[in-house]
Amino acid sequence: MSMVPESHPRYKSLLNRGKVVDAFESGVLAKGGLIAHGRGETYDYLIGETTPKVAKEAIKASAAMLMLAKNPVISVNGNSIALAKDELIDLAAELNGKIEVNLFYRTEAREQKIKELFEKNESNNENYKNNKITILGIDDANKQMPNVDHLRGKVSEAGIYTADVVLVPLEDGDRAEALIEMGKKVIAIDLNPLSRTAQKSTITIVDELTRCIPLIKEEIINLKKQNLSNEELNQITKFDNNKALNEILKLISDKLTNK
Numbered sequence: 150m151s152m153v154p155e156s157h158p159r160y161k162s163l164l165n166r167g168k169v170v171d172a173f174e175s176g177v178l179a180k181g182g183l184i185a186h187g188r189g190e191t192y193d194y195l196i197g198e199t200t201p202k203v204a205k206e207a208i209k210a211s212a213a214m215l216m217l218a219k220n221p222v223i224s225v226n227g228n229s230i231a232l233a234k235d236e237l238i239d240l241a242a243e244l245n246g247k248i249e250v251n252l253f254y255r256t257e258a259r260e261q262k263i264k265e266l267f268e269k270n271e272s273n274n275e276n277y278k279n280n281k282i283t284i285l286g287i288d289d290a291n292k293q294m295p296n297v298d299h300l301r302g303k304v305s306e307a308g309i310y311t312a313d314v315v316l317v318p319l320e321d322g323d324r325a326e327a328l329i330e331m332g333k334k335v336i337a338i339d340l341n342p343l344s345r346t347a348q349k350s351t352i353t354i355v356d357e358l359t360r361c362i363p364l365i366k367e368e369i370i371n372l373k374k375q376n377l378s379n380e381e382l383n384q385i386t387k388f389d390n391n392k393a394l395n396e397i398l399k400l401i402s403d404k405l406t407n408k
C-alpha cells in the first residue's frame with residue numbers, strides 16, 4: 150500500500166483509498182467498485198466525516214435487531230472486504246459467525262481471490278483462527294433470489310436465502326429491495342441517504358463503513374452486558390427509517406447553506 154503520513158489531514162480517507170486501489174490491483178475489487186467508493190467519499194464529506202447522531206441511533210437499533218435474529222448474515226462484496234475484512238470478521242464473531250460473499254460482478258476468479266484472502270487471513274485474526282467464522286456464498290451459492298438476475302441473485306441456502314436479518318454494507322438498490330420482498334429485515338450501511346438501498350431498507354446506517362462496523366460490535370457487546378429481555382431488545386429495534394433519512398438530508402442541507 151502507498152505510504153500516507155499519519156500527520157496528513159486526510160489520513161483516514163487516503164488510507165481507505167489506498168485499500169480500494171490495492172484491492173482492485175489484486176483482483177478482489179471490480180472497476181465499478183472504485184466508482185462506488187468515490188460516491189461514498191462525496192457523501193462522507195457532506196455529513197462531516199463523523200458518525201452523525203442519528204446514525205448512532207440506527208447503530209443501536211441494528212445491534213438489537215442482529216442480537217434478536219435467529220439467522221443473521223453479514224453480506225460482503227469487494228468494497229467491504231477491501232475496507233473492513235477484519236472488522237467484519239470481529240462483528241460476525243459476536244453473532245453466529247456467518248459472512249456471505251455476494252459480488253455485484255461475480256466471476257470465478259474474483260471469488261477464488263476472496264476465498265484465498267479469507268483463508269490466508271493475512272492479519273491472523275483471532276476469531277478467524279478460532280473457527281468462529283463461516284464464509285458462505287462461494288462454493289455453496291446454489292439458491293436463487295427471486296427478481297434478481299442470475300449471477301447477482303445466487304445465494305447460499307444456509308446464509309442469505311434463509312436469513313431473517315441481513316446486514317448489507319454498500320448494497321445495490323435492486324438487491325436490497327429483493328431481500329425486503331423475500332420478507333427479510335435489511336440493515337444497510339450506505340453514505341448516500343438518497344440511494345434506493347437507503348430508502349428501501351428496514352434500518353439504514355448513514356455512516357462510513359470502517360467507522361461504523363466497530364461501533365455496531367461495541368453496541369452488541371454493551372447490550373449483551375445488560376442482560377436485556379427479548380421484549381426490551383425489541384423496543385430498541387424500533388426505528389423510524391424515513392424520519393432518520395430526512396434528518397440526515399437536513400444535516401447535509403444545513404451544511405451546504407452554512408447554517
Ligand code: ATP
Pocket residue numbers: 185186187188189190192228232319320321322323338339340341343344345346347356357358359
Ligand atoms: P442504489 O443502487 O442503492 O440506488 P447507487 O447505485 O447510487 O445506489 P451503488 O453503486 O449501487 O450506488 O452502491 C454504492 C453505495 O455505497 C453508494 O451509495 C455509496 O454512497 C456507498 N458507499 C461507498 N463507499 C462507502 C463506504 N466506505 N461506507 C459506506 N457507504 C459507502
Ligand code: MG
Pocket residue numbers: 320321322323
Ligand atoms: Mg446501484
